[in-house]
Amino acid sequence: MAIYHCSAKPVSRSGGRSAVAAIAYRTASLLTNERDGLTHDFNAKKGVVHSEIVLPDDVDADWALDRSALWNAAEAAERRRDSRVAREFEIALPHELSADARLSLARAFAQDLADRYGAAVDFAIHVPQGKSDIRNVHAHVMMTTREVTPDGLGEKTMIERENRWLLANGLPTSHMQMRDIRKAFADHANRHLLEAGLDIRVDHRSHLDRGLELSPTEHMGVHASQMERRGLDVSRTRLEEKAAKKNADLIRRKPEEVLRILTDERSVFDRHDIARTIHRYINDNDGFQRAFAAVMASPQLFELLPEQNGKLAKYSTREMITVEHAMAASSLRMAERNNHRVSANKIDQALRRQDAMLGGSGLTDEQRTAVRHITSP
Structure with missing residues (x-):
């Protein structure tokens, strides 16, 4: 069955890493890091079946579609020896999906990140090699730590800001943002599984959050x-x-x-x-x-x-079976109605719950108006 996996880690100079070297390996490319003059040649690496750069929908920054230009810009934008030069996400792509559907899923998640943070996102799909489990298809998704603009890289993205600054500005902490990203990937994966006609779902929540007593176990290595x-x-x-x-x-x-x-x-x-x-x-x-x-x-x-x-x-x-019977009966009853009004109290309760989940300022006035409109008589 499909396994959920979405993890994140920084690409940091303090760990001896560079964005250019990391993306060259992930995408099986040959790239030169202009900052230190080192060339990283991974053209012979096997198992990389697709790589692609996606940009925010509302930003015209064609220069960033050049992999060398993008990641050398990411290196040049940082001055400190311990700077984070990229953020990498690793996602499991359900083996039950076709190759085209897995590509669509990886692209949708990358686009979500790009639009969410105004960043450039470079992703590569890897398939197992040799004696590895053939179901272990996954993608490495690298995101710039700064917003991409028509003229280069700009301000730090929201997830790279210090929590103290985020809280002071009524914004979710990096942990809260990561929780939202993990849920977003689960939503993308489940939508693709549904569109493929598969009765399979993944769940981003921990056992504790799901109310399960079972202890998750991992391979020793x-x-x-x-x-x-x-x-x-x-x-x-x-x-x-x-x-x-x-x-x-x-x-x-x-x-x-x-x-x-x-x-x-x-x-x-x-x-x-x-x-x-x-x-x-x-x-x-x-x-x-x-x-x-x-x-x-x-x-x-x-x-x-x-x-x-x-x-x-x-x-x-x-x-x-009880749940599905109730859903079917409810659908039949609703099909006979000519309205779908929701009580004002229920709408207010739902909006308060949503505000609590989002933290900070919650929904905008425009969003509240939209919710009240679609739930009106």
């Missing part, structure tokens, strides 16, 4: 695994084993946790989907088998279609 095989102590290994044991016990007691994760991602699933989801959280065979049996025996699990002609049985949950 090749070096930690090698150390473990040599009998060396790896504290992270113990933590992962502890988390997996806790998850196995929890799933046996509350198999609905797994069903919630499944229905957050798709409304209909099969035994393989259940097994893959459990495998994310449990890494030993006995624990896996017991947890799988508990989920299959859950009274919340509902068989929609029995196994037939070699095709696996299809399942959903009783809660999901």
Whole structure:
């Protein structure tokens, strides 16, 4: 099933990095950093299937479509030895999508960033090579730390400002902005999955925010695994084993946790989907088998279609079926009406909630007028 991933990190001189070198590697290009005279040649790098620069819709800055000119300008704009010269996002592109749809998704996210911050955004799509998991298609998305203008790079973008300055000006902190970006990518991904006719969703929220008790686990990495095989102590290994044991016990007691994760991602699933989801959280065979049996025996699990002609049985949950029946009934009732008025109290409550989510000044007067108009009789 599609996995959600959207992370961000700065490209900073304090870490010995340069924007020119970073983007040359990401895009498999040959670029010379005019600041230090070093040439970075990654033309032979495999697995880069597409790279592209996008600019804000309302800015005429064709000069920035030249990769060398853009990233050398990013280097030249910064004077300090510890300057951030770029911000990089890494996003997972659902393997269920076609190559064209993945490109469209990466481009939509890059355009969103460009319009949101007035920056230039350079992205590259990477596909797995060699023995890597063929589903690990992803994109590296590099954004300038300054706004792009017709004549060069201008002021720092909002996400690069100090939190103290942001709060003083009634603007969201960098953490709040990153939260919005992560949600935006989930929205873009889900829209593309929907347009592709796939009953799959991704969720940007943490387990805690989703009200899940399961402990997320991660792969140890090749070096930690090698150390473990040599009998060396790896504290992270113990933590992962502890988390997996806790998850196995929890799933046996509350198999609905797994069903919630499944229905957050798709409304209909099969035994393989259940097994893959459990495998994310449990890494030993006995624990896996017991947890799988508990989920299959859950009274919340509902068989929609029995196994037939070699095709696996299809399942959903009783809660999901109730929700979908209610939605269908509501749609039929609404179709018979000739108005769609929303009560003033509900509109006021919704606007207050939205203001609280946005922080600072919240919605503009023009936006409030728009909301009241579309919810009027």
